[in-house]
Amino acid sequence: MSAPTHLAHQAPQGFIRKYVFSLDHKVIGIQYYFLGLFSVFLGISLSLLMRFHMVNPEAKVSWFAHLWPTSAAGGMMSPELYLSLMTMHGTIMVFFVLTTVPQSGFGNYFLPLQIGAEDMAFPVLNMLSFWTTFLALVVMVSAFFVQGGAPLSGWTAYPPLSAAGRITGPGQGMGQTLWIASIAIFCGASLMGAINFIATTVDLRCKGMRLMRMPLTCWTWLVTAILALLGFAVLLAAGLLLILDRTVGTSFFIPGGLMISDQIIANHKGGSPLLWQHLFWFFGHPEVYIAILPGMGVTSHLLATFARKPVFGYKAMVYAILSLGFLGFLVWGHHMFMSGMNPYSAMAFSVLTMAIGVPSAIKTFNWIGTLWGGQIHFTAAMMFALGFVSLFVTGGLSGIFLGQPALDLYFHDTYFVVGHFHMIMGVAAIFGMFAGTFYWFPKMFGKMMNETLGKIHFFATFIGVYCIFMPMHFVGIAGTPRRYSDFSNVEYLAPLMPVQRFMTHAAYFTAAVQILFLINLFWSLWKGPKAPMNPWNSTSLEWTVPSPPPFDNFAGVHPVVNHGPYEFSVPGAPTDFIMQTDPPSVTSES
Amino acid sequence: MGMSGSITHDIIQGPPRPPVEGGWEGGGGGGFEGRGAFRRASFTGLFVMLAASTMLFAAFTSAMVVRRGLSDDWASMAKPPILLLNTAILLASSLALDLARRALKSRNRARFNGWWTAGTTLGLLFLCGQALAWSQLNAAGVFISSNPSSSFFYVLTFAHAIHLLGGVTALLYVDVQAWRLRLGPAKRTVIDISAIFWHFLDGLWLYLMVLFYVWG
Numbered sequence: 001m002s003a004p005t006h007l008a009h010q011a012p013q014g015f016i017r018k019y020v021f022s023l024d025h026k027v028i029g030i031q032y033y034f035l036g037l038f039s040v041f042l043g044i045s046l047s048l049l050m051r052f053h054m055v056n057p058e059a060k061v062s063w064f065a066h067l068w069p070t071s072a073a074g075g076m077m078s079p080e081l082y083l084s085l086m087t088m089h090g091t092i093m094v095f096f097v098l099t100t101v102p103q104s105g106f107g108n109y110f111l112p113l114q115i116g117a118e119d120m121a122f123p124v125l126n127m128l129s130f131w132t133t134f135l136a137l138v139v140m141v142s143a144f145f146v147q148g149g150a151p152l153s154g155w156t157a158y159p160p161l162s163a164a165g166r167i168t169g170p171g172q173g174m175g176q177t178l179w180i181a182s183i184a185i186f187c188g189a190s191l192m193g194a195i196n197f198i199a200t201t202v203d204l205r206c207k208g209m210r211l212m213r214m215p216l217t218c219w220t221w222l223v224t225a226i227l228a229l230l231g232f233a234v235l236l237a238a239g240l241l242l243i244l245d246r247t248v249g250t251s252f253f254i255p256g257g258l259m260i261s262d263q264i265i266a267n268h269k270g271g272s273p274l275l276w277q278h279l280f281w282f283f284g285h286p287e288v289y290i291a292i293l294p295g296m297g298v299t300s301h302l303l304a305t306f307a308r309k310p311v312f313g314y315k316a317m318v319y320a321i322l323s324l325g326f327l328g329f330l331v332w333g334h335h336m337f338m339s340g341m342n343p344y345s346a347m348a349f350s351v352l353t354m355a356i357g358v359p360s361a362i363k364t365f366n367w368i369g370t371l372w373g374g375q376i377h378f379t380a381a382m383m384f385a386l387g388f389v390s391l392f393v394t395g396g397l398s399g400i401f402l403g404q405p406a407l408d409l410y411f412h413d414t415y416f417v418v419g420h421f422h423m424i425m426g427v428a429a430i431f432g433m434f435a436g437t438f439y440w441f442p443k444m445f446g447k448m449m450n451e452t453l454g455k456i457h458f459f460a461t462f463i464g465v466y467c468i469f470m471p472m473h474f475v476g477i478a479g480t481p482r483r484y485s486d487f488s489n490v491e492y493l494a495p496l497m498p499v500q501r502f503m504t505h506a507a508y509f510t511a512a513v514q515i516l517f518l519i520n521l522f523w524s525l526w527k528g529p530k531a532p533m534n535p536w537n538s539t540s541l542e543w544t545v546p547s548p549p550p551f552d553n554f555a556g557v558h559p560v561v562n563h564g565p566y567e568f569s570v571p572g573a574p575t576d577f578i579m580q581t582d583p584p585s586v587t588s589e590s
Numbered sequence: 591m592g593m594s595g596s597i598t599h600d601i602i603q604g605p606p607r608p609p610v611e612g613g614w615e616g617g618g619g620g621g622f623e624g625r626g627a628f629r630r631a632s633f634t635g636l637f638v639m640l641a642a643s644t645m646l647f648a649a650f651t652s653a654m655v656v657r658r659g660l661s662d663d664w665a666s667m668a669k670p671p672i673l674l675l676n677t678a679i680l681l682a683s684s685l686a687l688d689l690a691r692r693a694l695k696s697r698n699r700a701r702f703n704g705w706w707t708a709g710t711t712l713g714l715l716f717l718c719g720q721a722l723a724w725s726q727l728n729a730a731g732v733f734i735s736s737n738p739s740s741s742f743f744y745v746l747t748f749a750h751a752i753h754l755l756g757g758v759t760a761l762l763y764v765d766v767q768a769w770r771l772r773l774g775p776a777k778r779t780v781i782d783i784s785a786i787f788w789h790f791l792d793g794l795w796l797y798l799m800v801l802f803y804v805w806g
Contacts, residue, residue, distance in 0.1 A: 122631070241653060
């Protein structure tokens, strides 16, 4: 166990201890944030290359040939290169963006502040967790630079493609091994993070911070940590078995009599590729909630703050978060309807999947209830929170289609699925991050971001993502298969090429307007106006300390919480918000 | 703060909590109660970590059950008899650690040092015994890729040994501190945490033995 450094709160001296190997949860949160920011732009670049290739399959680009002399010989992208871009795009986005920023980034920075703690429970473990994540990213990116390049087997790494080695394609040698190693390292980092989050939330809440007084952000971080704890342990086990199949010749996942590239795979027999799918999706489905839950927390928090109303049905929201987390572990089979499973199992998984609609509907209903009759302040942060609600509903509704085994048989390998998961898991979660950034930037960096630029960025991004991902549902219904690099010679898809071109241009546009965000972020860092202590008239504890907060968060003062997290527009109160630390006499808690 | 003497108390009742106004629900966590808060957080962290380890081994187990049921190439591996000796050694080490904790409770530092050293030594001995078991299997031509039965045996025992390596490091740390007479009250948490972790590995090993002899 790490030493109780959070008890001795001297600020560290020297650049390395302060900014590199820092034990301060705030610095670590910012480190995670920038790791995610790097990863998201890397991931976007890869997706642009894919979208470019899809509508220009014959194009010869000279710098492709420089970057990938073998897989883009003469500047023309090979299908294998396309698949490796797809694999790395998915992996980097899911693990190093969606898992990292909302939980490890914002959660690290704001969980201790919002519950009134000086730091996370185990600061050394926290630092280790960040640097382990960093190592995982380095290992992952290095897969681009080894012989054969990055792996081809997608972010789900289904065997036997991922298990049988180099014979299955370029990138399936060293590249795939590095991929698995990186994921295993990432699992370790996530487990360390989860231990810290749970222990901190359970044991370091300040006086008066009852569980039912925690902001909903803290609830989502707690449940996300529990999901990560249980999910990543299983992925770690699966990854270890997969790497053994690749390196020492075991047969956990590789069946006998396999024929790949005209060669019989003789030294393996009896393994089950489906075993991997079960283990992977037992992690993989909760992973979806790991990505989206913190965004739900931020959205709930912001809707209340900027509508100047309490969260509608706070307790129902808490129970919805808990039941989403619980149900998330019971539905992995809906990713495997295509696997030839017993139809009765499929039906059970389908019914459980439909059950997720209940807590999801509770959340959506309560978000609307929170907004209803509120005095809505349309800040950039609020707009992204509203955008989250929109994307969550849009992406969630297509999930109801996919949860039906009979429909999924048709939809499963089409762009319908790509549209669905990008809407709900990708873009909705990213809108949650944008909302968090605009809301918390003043606290994190002591500067205000530019609201006008933020709103332009919001509208452009909001329209852009709908233009990219809505048509994907339609081309999917029309039968466009996913994971293919080139549709130009497929007759029945020819009429859809204009739609594909439209999506590609929408992707260029949406990626380009993210530069507005970068400009806003970095310009505000240097030149933004100084942020006051509580610019949004929020109620939670992080707004009771200076922006940015001192090293030990509360400058030696022990906060005492007397109020719930969302006491806005309380009748009889002097202002339209009551801070959680205000004396109980301000007005009685309802 | 009261020290809990027995493992059963710790697991069933949870770690001893200092009185907090209003209890866990009512008074919040008490983030500024110094060592009390750190002790409680350490126990929570430990149990959360044990949950993760349990999930890891549950995943391996379910993989084993599925892999065994799905194919006809499962040939049960012959277990080296030294495993039974290793089991006894591990059980004895757990017993020694708990005797040490009892000695500490009755403030007998010398007896604590003796028993703790005994437990640590037995722990190291178990690791040596495992190394011997693997080399015996190796010599008999039973490798990790020989059969799914041996694959799972190596994977599970190795994963257990990695956990044990972490546990032994903690035991050694406490032992060195004890012999250097640096075992102040602050170290009690480390003692309890490493002992409970060790008992967990003990239970895990018994589970693995049952698994191998019944299913492996």
